[in-house]
Amino acid sequence: MLDKVLSTLKADHDAALAELFEFMKFQSVSADPAHGGDVRRCAEWLAALLTRDGFTASVEETGGHPAVVARWQKAPDAPTVLVYGHYDVQPALMEDGWTTDPFEPQLNEGRICGRGASDDKGQLFCHIAGLRAHLRAVGKLPVNVIMLFEGEEESGSDNLEGYLVAKRSELACDAVIASDTAQYTGGRAALTYGLRGLTYLEVTLTGPNRDLHSGTLGGVIANPATALARMVGLLVDESGRVNVPGFYDDVTPLEQWERDAWAKLDYDEAALAAELGVTDLFGEPGYTAVERMWARPTLDVNGIWSGYTGEGAKTVIPAVAGAKLSCRLVPDQEPDKIAELVERRLRLSCPPGLKMEVKHLHGAKPVLLPSEGKFVDCAKAAVGAAWGEDPVFIREGGSIPVIETFVRVLDAPVVLMGFGRPDDRIHGPDERFHLEDFHRGMEASARFW
Amino acid sequence: MLDKVLSTLKADHDAALAELFEFMKFQSVSADPAHGGDVRRCAEWLAALLTRDGFTASVEETGGHPAVVARWQKAPDAPTVLVYGHYDVQPALMEDGWTTDPFEPQLNEGRICGRGASDDKGQLFCHIAGLRAHLRAVGKLPVNVIMLFEGEEESGSDNLEGYLVAKRSELACDAVIASDTAQYTGGRAALTYGLRGLTYLEVTLTGPNRDLHSGTLGGVIANPATALARMVGLLVDESGRVNVPGFYDDVTPLEQWERDAWAKLDYDEAALAAELGVTDLFGEPGYTAVERMWARPTLDVNGIWSGYTGEGAKTVIPAVAGAKLSCRLVPDQEPDKIAELVERRLRLSCPPGLKMEVKHLHGAKPVLLPSEGKFVDCAKAAVGAAWGEDPVFIREGGSIPVIETFVRVLDAPVVLMGFGRPDDRIHGPDERFHLEDFHRGMEASARFW
Numbered sequence: 001m002l003d004k005v006l007s008t009l010k011a012d013h014d015a016a017l018a019e020l021f022e023f024m025k026f027q028s029v030s031a032d033p034a035h036g037g038d039v040r041r042c043a044e045w046l047a048a049l050l051t052r053d054g055f056t057a058s059v060e061e062t063g064g065h066p067a068v069v070a071r072w073q074k075a076p077d078a079p080t081v082l083v084y085g086h087y088d089v090q091p092a093l094m095e096d097g098w099t100t101d102p103f104e105p106q107l108n109e110g111r112i113c114g115r116g117a118s119d120d121k122g123q124l125f126c127h128i129a130g131l132r133a134h135l136r137a138v139g140k141l142p143v144n145v146i147m148l149f150e151g152e153e154e155s156g157s158d159n160l161e162g163y164l165v166a167k168r169s170e171l172a173c174d175a176v177i178a179s180d181t182a183q184y185t186g187g188r189a190a191l192t193y194g195l196r197g198l199t200y201l202e203v204t205l206t207g208p209n210r211d212l213h214s215g216t217l218g219g220v221i222a223n224p225a226t227a228l229a230r231m232v233g234l235l236v237d238e239s240g241r242v243n244v245p246g247f248y249d250d251v252t253p254l255e256q257w258e259r260d261a262w263a264k265l266d267y268d269e270a271a272l273a274a275e276l277g278v279t280d281l282f283g284e285p286g287y288t289a290v291e292r293m294w295a296r297p298t299l300d301v302n303g304i305w306s307g308y309t310g311e312g313a314k315t316v317i318p319a320v321a322g323a324k325l326s327c328r329l330v331p332d333q334e335p336d337k338i339a340e341l342v343e344r345r346l347r348l349s350c351p352p353g354l355k356m357e358v359k360h361l362h363g364a365k366p367v368l369l370p371s372e373g374k375f376v377d378c379a380k381a382a383v384g385a386a387w388g389e390d391p392v393f394i395r396e397g398g399s400i401p402v403i404e405t406f407v408r409v410l411d412a413p414v415v416l417m418g419f420g421r422p423d424d425r426i427h428g429p430d431e432r433f434h435l436e437d438f439h440r441g442m443e444a445s446a447r448f449w
Numbered sequence: 450m451l452d453k454v455l456s457t458l459k460a461d462h463d464a465a466l467a468e469l470f471e472f473m474k475f476q477s478v479s480a481d482p483a484h485g486g487d488v489r490r491c492a493e494w495l496a497a498l499l500t501r502d503g504f505t506a507s508v509e510e511t512g513g514h515p516a517v518v519a520r521w522q523k524a525p526d527a528p529t530v531l532v533y534g535h536y537d538v539q540p541a542l543m544e545d546g547w548t549t550d551p552f553e554p555q556l557n558e559g560r561i562c563g564r565g566a567s568d569d570k571g572q573l574f575c576h577i578a579g580l581r582a583h584l585r586a587v588g589k590l591p592v593n594v595i596m597l598f599e600g601e602e603e604s605g606s607d608n609l610e611g612y613l614v615a616k617r618s619e620l621a622c623d624a625v626i627a628s629d630t631a632q633y634t635g636g637r638a639a640l641t642y643g644l645r646g647l648t649y650l651e652v653t654l655t656g657p658n659r660d661l662h663s664g665t666l667g668g669v670i671a672n673p674a675t676a677l678a679r680m681v682g683l684l685v686d687e688s689g690r691v692n693v694p695g696f697y698d699d700v701t702p703l704e705q706w707e708r709d710a711w712a713k714l715d716y717d718e719a720a721l722a723a724e725l726g727v728t729d730l731f732g733e734p735g736y737t738a739v740e741r742m743w744a745r746p747t748l749d750v751n752g753i754w755s756g757y758t759g760e761g762a763k764t765v766i767p768a769v770a771g772a773k774l775s776c777r778l779v780p781d782q783e784p785d786k787i788a789e790l791v792e793r794r795l796r797l798s799c800p801p802g803l804k805m806e807v808k809h810l811h812g813a814k815p816v817l818l819p820s821e822g823k824f825v826d827c828a829k830a831a832v833g834a835a836w837g838e839d840p841v842f843i844r845e846g847g848s849i850p851v852i853e854t855f856v857r858v859l860d861a862p863v864v865l866m867g868f869g870r871p872d873d874r875i876h877g878p879d880e881r882f883h884l885e886d887f888h889r890g891m892e893a894s895a896r897f898w
Binding site (some may be wrong): 031097156196198200202208211212213215216217218219221222223225228229230231233235236238240272273276277278280281282283289292293296297298299300302303304305307308309312313316317321322323324326328349351352353354361362397398399422426427428429 | 480546605645647649651656657658659660661662663664665666667668669670671672674675677678679680681682683684685687689721722725726727728729730731732733738741742745747748749750751752753754755756757758761762763764765766767770771772773775777798800801802803810811845846847848871875876877
């Protein structure tokens with residue numbers, strides 16, 4: 001029976017690619033209100049496709065951009081698995097440095113190129129293809145399936161938790177699988193069992209009621225730009241360690257088995273430095289690059305602005321300065337608590353005469369998932385067969401806030417089965433998804449069921 | 450004879466104001482290449498006016514924007530005085546917050562409003578009016594006069610030194626007077642005997658070859674924005690003192706007579722804080738606000754930029770970060786040496802993997818002028834009579850690089866006779882010059898001769 005499914009899947013390769021291209025053409029940029037219509041049209045297209053393929057599918061209102069839910073629940077004694085993915089994408093403009101139109105997908109040198117290729121339209125589509133191959137080959141699925149494809153992941157999943165809570169009983173399941181992570185470097189099969197969290201702050205310092213002449217008045221008042229640089233600069237020490245009292249208090253140390261397993265990955269730090277175009281990597285002492293990326297918290301300045309930034313010299317004391325800061329968090333750091341600690345540290349070093357305002361823009365809890373159990377074992381076997389090698393167990397530096405929400409609201413184990421690669425350029429120009437990974441991803445999904 | 454001159458001057462008040470308005474209508478913005486034609490037309494207008502008024506005037510090429518030179522040298526045994534001023538102005542656009550069109554000057558509530566009103570067209574015009582009153586009243590001047598009006602002061606006086614050196618013998622003089630400074634607060638007569646210098650740097654940090662995702666790669670490399678904040682932040686300590694080794698080494702301490710004299714000025718720090726809209730003043734401990742403004746060096750961030758600065762949260766590690774920094778200098782700090790010290794301090798704290806580039810954009814030496822002597826005494830008497838009170842001797846926080854050049858190249862004492870006020874909003878929107886100061890400035894000039 002599996003053979004029949006896999007041969008059906010294989011026969012479907014070209015059609016699946018054509019449909020993925022159609023899917024990728026929708027400019028479903030959830031962060032940009034101007035693309036609201038595109039997001040909805042994309043959801044409608046997806047629901048129609050799933051209906052055609054034999055699922056009971058609908059566009060579901062969430063209060064924000066809609067979700068697409070598709071069900072096949074005709075296996076009474078079998079477990080129910082929820083497949084999560086998102087059909088919305090990051091913004092993409094040619095002038096950001098794209099080689100080809102981000103919304104005119106194409107196949108170049110064995111890579112599917114375009115916005116959403118890997119994050120997450122391409123990976124999500126692997127599951128659609130893997131599931132429908134069963135329906136096409138044998139007319140049924142071995143398990144019950146609920147697909148839930150979100151339209152707001154790239155803009156913060158603001159409405160998903162409310163939706164999950166409201167629909168908790170209808171979405172009850174034995175496990176959640178999601179493919180919104182990546183394989184290990186270089187196309188090596190991997191399952192991800194940990195994600196970092198996030199807390200994001202914007203700080204604004206206001207000084208004098210107007211820009212001042214730095215000659216006439218330099219030395220008389222606190223300069224917001226100078227003060228902000230100092231306040232923000234104090235948050236990280238010269239070694240790269242975060243210098244905020246209490247910041248590391250709740251960090252769960254890496255376990256020895258993880259450090260041992262990751263050491264065996266032989267992560268090529270020199271290759272990473274070369275790929276990024278830097279002479280040296282840099283970060284918290286005492287940890288390898290992989291450990292720092294996957295399992296250690298960070299504090300980054302994501303943006304900073306003040307004063308004159310044009311050509312040449314302007315001798316101004318700016319009236320206002322601002323910065324965007326974010327911390328990647330690891331278990332058991334709490335986003336709100338860390339935001340408070342950072343804000344307190346900033347406030348302590350704010351000189352007299354400046355008004356400091358802090359906005360907490362975003363938070364996501366870090367999460368550690370089971371690295372063993374029935375569903376993890378199935379995923380391990382499926383991915384292992386599709387890739388021809390046992391997957392390694394890795395963590396991921398990024399945050400997928402909704403994963404923690406699934407764990408908490410649906411109380412089900414989540415399995416992260418990443419088909420993309422770390423160098424798929426997600427969120428940047430020339431996002432891509434290797435055709436080979438698309439094929440292996442579809443196979444892994446088909447085998448998983 | 451003086452009475453006749455002064456009454457002629459008084460009769461000329463309205464005509465002088467009308468001519469000043471005509472002068473201010475030229476958009477002689479030297480920093481903006483688009484206004485090159487306006488700068489030249491302004492110079493031609495000025496030369497024509499001076500020719501009409503009885504001077505031998507011409508537009509002189511300098512390699513950049515032209516200078517206007519006007520002479521009256523028919524007093525063989527009398528000293529020669531050079532009057533310096535500049536007819537170019539700072540940029541000004543309505544959208545910067547002007548209440549009235551910056552280049553449509555008008556008189557509002559006893560103030561001449563418009564770009565250049567105080568800096569420096571209005572003040573410069575006081576000398577034209579003061580000098581021509583002598584010619585109109587008695588047909589001659591008591592001294593020889595060379596007027597030199599520059600067209601590049603607001604863009605760095607790049608060509609003036611070369612011009613002065615080339616024309617050193619033709620510009621030989623016994624003293625230089627200039628009115629490009631201000632009275633003491635609130636319209637109190639003052640002579641300025643010290644100017645701070647300047648050194649201006651732009652630092653750029655380049656990290657990875659593209660913006661990175663702060664989740665996927667946060668913790669692996671040095672973030673240029675985080676590093677720049679830290680590097681720049683380290684340049685000033687929490688008390689507001691500059692934290693660059695060697696920075697204060699060449700600072701000439703304030704003399705006791707200066708501190709005593711300035712203490713008697715009863716500078717109203719609370720009023721300044723209120724005027725600037727801050728709760729507290731702030732700066733180097735151990736010095737009053739006036740001392741910090743006039744006679745202590747500073748380090749200010751004039752601009753800083755990196756990464757995402759739009760609405761909301763973007764989790765990016767920026768590829769590049771930059772800042773503009775400047776130091777106000779006091780005797781005997783050397784701009785180039787201070788720039789080197791700052792650059793060295795920045796380099797010391799630059800983390801591995803980042804490329805740091807520093808441009809030295811601008812430098813001006815600080816200067817201390819004589820506070821006594823024949824020409825200072827004349828200025829003191831002239832200003833004292835026009836204002837009805839003895840002028841106080843002050844320094845100024847800003848830099849007028851050309852003053853140091855005059856001292857060095859022409860080897861003549863320079864007298865700074867400021868007719869404007871500290872709150873004339875020079876370089877900002879709604880620049881203004883009190884009509885009363887215009888009248889007193891013309892009288893002081895007429896009396897000086």
